[in-house]
Amino acid sequence: MTSRNPVVMVYIRFLFYMQAVYNFSSFAIHIPGKFNTLADACSRLHEKDKLSLEYDLLPFNPKGGCVEDTLVRVAAEYRSRGWAESTKRLYRFQLKCYLSFCETMSIQPVPVSTDDFSLYIAYLAHYKKFRFCTIQNYLAVVKHLHKANGLKDPITDNWHIKHLLLGVKRDIGDAQVGATAVTPNMLLMIKKELNLCRLYDLSVYVACLIGFFGLLRPGNFLFKDKHNPILRIEQIGSIDDGFIITVHKTKTIQFREKQLNVVIPQITGHLLCPASALYRLLSLHQILGSMVRHLYCVKV
Template identity: 35%
Template sequence: MTYRTHFNSYINFCNAINCAPLLVSSKNVCRYAAFLARSCAVSTVRQYLNIIRILHMEFGLGNPLTSWELKTILGGIRRHKGDQGNQKLPLLPEHLYKLHGTFNLSNLLDLQQWAACLCAFFGLLRVSNVTVKSQSEPGHSLCRKDFSVMGKGGILRIAKSKTNQYGHPPHTVVLPYIAGSALCPITTLLKFLGAQLAAPDTPLFSYTDEKGNLSVLTQSLFRRRLIQALKDIGLSSATYNTHSLRRGGATWLMSVGTPLAMVKAMGDWKSDAVYEYIKPSTAMKLDVVTSAVQKL
């Protein structure tokens, strides 16, 4: 969906200024960047510009985003608007324990939401991995056949995602089994799946409602219910949202000593964007310094 949004934005701009989208001049790339900057932060401008690079690569053409002019324009946008953005804080295990108390797990809707939250956290999943855009547009939703239990945990096989538009090779997500814990994603997901029998191709986070209709977890429903649960435990949607689960999982893994390269692989990051997700806390920094001092 992000690809389509960026693509349509760029094509509409090209049509508006009557220029070809391929073999685009540095001048027109800069014009597009300035156009985007009217309403976007510099980080978002870079994301939208990236579609130009992708299109040119698909046709075997050079990358038009390497010009000195564009670098200067982006620098100016950054100085004028700043690039701090509105990054949400990570949700950590201590938050998850509190969130658990807001759900009635005998209710299928609550169980669906909680299972998706735990999978998103421990699997470092994007919201688009565990939800669909709408009930009528399932897209590349995970299906029941994409989940399996093995060894000390479970496996989710994600065929297509934001960084894998064509489905090759699939991204494998490992979920831990945490015996006796309210935060165990395997126990929670199995409980949800076991509540109703369904075909292997059925969306993973779905169930049949009282009217016999298939109810799939949508992005809007997932977001709305999480925001309400956050509010119930005293956290504001101004500082936490659905993306806080993925960011929280990455931050937690780093806090327990997981190498950054492993976190990047587990979260399916293809670029250095992972650095934007992981902000070491003061306690984490202090642990590192204390450990280093002991080796003096």
């Protein structure tokens, strides 16, 4: 073996010396670049993006530390997005209730014994006065807590717990109580209390009309804070008989697999015309020169 590069020749001579001392032979075999990716990237550092490719192939990435650590971090981030933010908020609240109960009763939360878990079910039914469907929701977080720690959940295949839940269901029933329906009279009462010349009041009024006429859940057109708006001005388009709102994410559309087009109709002469109210809000945004892109004003 030989090379025109003097630095490489130093290593070749050293290799020959080691062969003579330790009595072994070395051979050079060509490996196609598509299989020898790291060496191929090193030989093409003069080409664009090859240095970045080399970093990505190294076991230790100079740009971001150990590749394994990076993958662990990314995997954890993806895992944290397995549930919607609303679901995570609900689970945190339910978990707080469970851990508080365990602390008060001086019992071990994970793994929980059948007897201790029975006490928690009795607590939810007798002291919290929860409906049966709510009890089931509160127990779900305990199941997830066990599974997340590699443990068997305390409900599945547990005859004692299932029998206890059957008794709770028989005692308190499983009737579902729907929420009170919003009526046009309620909307008129809300409108009467608002000053529609103010951006905040008009935002509240338009939100009510969009939810009512668009048959939307509050989470589809409201938002928790100004940094995470659900409904933005660019999602609103004009049509002949009103407006159309494009919703990309709902409770039933969580992975952007499709979009929902909601028509906000023009009801000429009606006191609760949603298109007229929405047009007024958009015009007020324009008059005030608002730089924000979310539809509603979030503070007075």
